[in-house]
Amino acid sequence: MQGLKRTHYCGDVEGIGNEVVVGGYVQKVRDLGNLIFIDLRDRTGIVQLAFDDSTDREIFSKASGCHAEYVLMAKGVVRERESKNDTIKTGHIEIDVKDLRILAKAQTPPFEIVDDTNVNEELRLKYRYLDLRRNVLQQNLIMRSKIAKVARDYYYENGFIEIETPMMIKSTPEGARDYLVPSRVHHGKFYALPQSPQMYKQLLMISGFDRYIQLARCFRDEDLRADRQPEFTQIDLEMSFVDVEDILEMNEGFIKRLFKEILNVDIPTPLPRLTYKEAMERYGSDKPDTRFGMEIQDISDLVQNSGFGVFSSAVDAGGSVRAIVAKNAATVLTRKEIDKLTEYVRGIGAKGLAFIRWVEDEPSCGFAKFLADGELDAILSRLNAEKGDVVLFVADKNKVTLPVLGALRLKVAKQLDIIPEGYNFLWITEFPFFEYDEDSDSWIAMHHPFTMPMDDCIEYLDSDPGKVTAKAYDLVLNGTELSSGSIRITDYELQQKMFRALGLTDEEIEAKFGFLVEAYKYGAAPHGGMGIGLDRLAMLMCGTDSLRDVTAFPKVQNASELMSGAPNVVDGEQLNELSISIIPDKKEN
């Protein structure tokens, strides 16, 4: 730094008459001839450097040679500006520069480093280190860092111990696809990267650590989404001597503290709760956005004998007819728009979409001609539909009507722009333990196989698996699943029973989970925990809708990283050492 030592960050410069030293990047040079202004930027903000006829000639000519993104240190005296700028924090002062060092010149960047950019994200990701110079992203990552700090503060204060668990672990093929790491030492064998530290944290409970936390990197080799990266971070925790209530309460405390400390938002606790069943019936989703109404309503009983065959046959077949009412939507949801919605619901599994559009005095309803006298009125009155509303119906098996209307509800709400701002947390509880898989004609674990069933349904394990619910809970914020957890099975016998109910043979149980089953033979306190998605939490707290905005070096949809070019082809020698050969891509043959 050629003898200069920074005294202030740019955004913090103050005190007229103070001698200060600042360092940063050139945001903008405004060269007026015999008067030059340079906006100098660091992560705290911008300060104006001023050079005029009182400036040393050598320094003045250095200043006139500066361009965007040059790295400078400047020493000077803080003075009041002749003309002020109210739009920035340091807009009333400037630095009368007495000494200037150009620490690094810079090529013209491929895009301007400004907050409000609409540059193609692909280019930004290729030059991510430049993109990250932008204030918005810096603030997002700073926010993420603060969240991590509050998490450590809170859980440490509550007696949690941070313990690292291995990144190279045994692969178990349940759940998401594993990322694999070949072993050099063990010919033909592989480690897996953890999808979560699940089994290890349970073992730590068995060891008696009682309360564990880790900011754990997790890996899942599945296709990406805006809110899904293949590697992500969980605030992962586990507690002993607890039941569901204790865990929810502990984590509500964290949420409350986090939002107060960082956003100064009061989150009322206890957080609202919905059972899985209720969430599905009212919102068609296990992660409902409850910031707005438009709840799903069941009219099956009204139409089971209807002349409209689409409705009656759905009910006959054991399904249902359900509807959502979009209030005052008739002008936005034109015939054409409803056609688009029909197209949409067909794409997600519905056979069609029946609707009533109530624009004129009388509701317009394509299927009214099939209905008996008074039937339409009964439906409208049940649904509390009024003039100006649009009612959308789906008739099918419950497995279709509920999720389809759930998705439609969200889509329509976005279209109508009726979703209010705010942070609407809720817990979803009592998840079904099993999910029937039609492909394999078997029951599979909806959560993971270590989840404890609710006390009163253990008896149905063999007789009626569909009836068994689990001590599992999700934390949902504004329609995004933020966290998932459960109470674990700590009884060796019960665990065996669960594995068998899932169709595992004793040999498979031994091969996959033998060490865990064995461990529980030595005694474990009742325990459970959860993992909070740090990335998603940061995303929502930053008010963005993409994890890429809160991840320093994110991957794109095909799981590659555009800046470094990962993944890449490796040296044949590296493969030889690992005894791996590459099968040519089918497409290249």
Place this chain on the structure above:
RNA sequence: GGCCCGGUAGUUCAGUUGGUUAGAACGCCAGCCUGUCACGCUGGAGGUCGUGAGUUCGAGCCUCAUCCGGGUCGCCA
């Protein structure tokens, strides 16, 4: 893997029915400029129209393939 959208100066975009030399703004370069902060003024450079085939007298525009990016469904115990 399916479906949808996009790819034209460094960047963001426009580009007529397929028709002469592909435009604008910002950025960049040079000159001028003492209170700018979207500085101003004058001048200038800058294009394999993602890539490859095809149709055509002629393709940025039409067709096919392909690559890249985004969204979405599948997938994510």
